Amino acid sequence: MSLTPSESLPAEPDAPARAKGKRLSVASKATESANQLETPAKHGAVSITQLTDKLSTYLTPADLVHIREAFRFSDQMHLGQMRRSGEPYISHPIAVAEICADWKLDAQAIMAALLHDVMEDQDVKKEELHERFGAQVASLVDGLSKLEKIEFQSQIEAQAENFRKMLLAMARDVRVILVKLADRLHNMRTLGVMLPEKKRRIARETMEVYVPIAHRLGLNNIYRELQDLSFSYIFPLRHRTLSKAVKAARGNRREVVGKILEAVNTTLANAGIKAEVHGREKTLYGIYRKMQEKRLSFSQVLDVYGFRVVVNSFNESYYALGVLHGLYKPMPGKFKDYIAMPKLNGYQSLHTTLVGPYGTPVEFQIRTQDMHHIAESGVAAHWLYKDKEVSLSDLQVRTHAWLQSLLDIQKQTGDSAEFLEHVKVDLFPDSVYVFTPKSKIIALSRGATALDFAYTIHTDIGDQTIAAKINHEAAPLRTELRSGDIVEIITSPSSRPTPNWLSYVRTGKARSAIRHYLRTANLTESTELGRQLLSQSLALLNLNADLPNDIIEKLLFESKAKTMEDLYADIGAGRRMSTLVARHILDLIEDEPSSIPFLQLFTETLPSNKLEPVVIYGSEGISVELATCCLPIPGDEIIGQLKRDQGLVVHTCDCQIGKRLLQKEPERWIDVAWGKELNRRFDCKITIFTTNERGALARVAAEIGDSDANIINVEMEGSASDSLSQICFTIQVEGRKHLARLMRNVRHIIGVSKILRGQV
Known part of the structure; x- marks a missing residue:
């Protein structure tokens, strides 16, 4: 999923009518009342009475005094500022604060909600907020504000950096994302006044980032509302069509729903179970996604309605399940126990689908009152900044672990775009549940492999993994895990990550850890290779690699590299093209005539500009890879x-894959040559055609060994009825001459009809 550029995040749907960044003066007619702001007559007055009524139910009078002070300050800063809808801008922070009040967030979070746009819109400094409202409020507002002052190369880069800042602030204090989600929810509710293209862009951004975050934190109410609002703006016609269809079906199915509700209430009461039973309708986006995934028409989606059964105790959940299974027949494979194995976001319920009246499938969710509270409010029900001495609930522990993983990913990530890519991988809602050998349950994203499991346990274990056992049997590290698997990781101190690991890990933590290792493990090799490549590219332009200091300073500033070694390492790792860097250096020199005398021209020593190729020894490590x-x-x-x-990456000149890649990106290819002193052996594949008879494989393998080659792998094709067998060996040889001698020896074996290099 790629993110679309966004000019603004916190209040984009209703951007201020005036330019941002200009501090408002405090007008003499600013409000004197703590609860009321005078605004244009056609819209009346904006009041915080409703907000203070909500807050008075759980906050102290002293807290309310601080909140009124924050309101007055925000009111003064936004005075005269209007939303695109024509409402006073202050109405937006108040609405955000009211959503936070519904979650019963503390006074500091409410104050941050009221002030969340003053730094971005009115250039209020963090120091001023610190002085007026305290360090925590200032930190919260800063985490919510965007990086307007930094120059970015692209809008996408700016957006990625904004998300990185917000998510890291969230990792330190989860209230940041709670206020941010409230802000996004109100913006989505009032998105209708924007232009269609802008509505779609903001809705996609919401669907790709904020909806998964809400789900990851267990905020199911806001998750469902944001999902449906985004759906209505991304696909307005499909949303309207489905909405009409659901309304029509609602009347047709009212009798069925009423009949089920009556039967369930009666049956549970007869069993002595006190329960609240509610019929619920699936969200439009949930119906749409099911139609998409299973390629169904609306008429084929029968379980549009479901029922939620809320009981008083843990044991009654399972008792109620048995009672319902006695009332209606359960559908095979449609039972999930999220109480014993909660979802990643702490959600707990029993899910079962039963065959109701007239053969209609009906989904039931069974949970306790506490589970229901957490299912609807998620981490907002017990946010993590409360008293550290109180033991954390399972939900808090899971959330805390995920938030800490954001900080780990940040430490191992190169740039903001890569950070966001890793985080979004972990936002997928589906999960699998596997066990350690000591029966500890580990929850992973769906599609996670045994290697992901190793990195989930600890980064060092992941880095040193050499093998895995799944259900006590050896399995490849790329094996996708399934719920219920028992996974054991085998490590070795000499094992290290390889680039191909990136092709089959799924979690953000594993991906960032592997990339971090690959970036740092052979930094010296990458630096030396980059130095050599840049020297050659400069020589092609008749420039000396020994650049004057003023050119180096400009080059580092414009390329955003800290040192020349960092620049060389980027070139050696393929993140920058040496030819483009050399051309940039030439441009800098041409703009600075005083630098020309410091440069040595290569015209006499390189009359044809023909450079020596990069020498390959085969022992360079991960900075040089043999294709x-x-x-x-x-x-x-x-x-x-x-x-x-x-x-x-080194290819043979006659490699067909290499030739195709060369045509696509010729600028990324350079001349290379083998060094003279090679002290290692190299992998090579040969295919041998031999008669299908007893002992044929043994004779060939013995001859390969006698030819001083090592066999790495053997694959055979052909059945017992075939007269000819095809055997593919992966062997290790010293070079082309050694391989030619081995092939001559094998060709003389009785029964061998043909031998070829490579795999047929």
């Missing part, structure tokens, strides 16, 4: 591709 498609060995003619975050 698995052609497996080059010493003696082959080779060419190198600079691949982003993988460094230099």
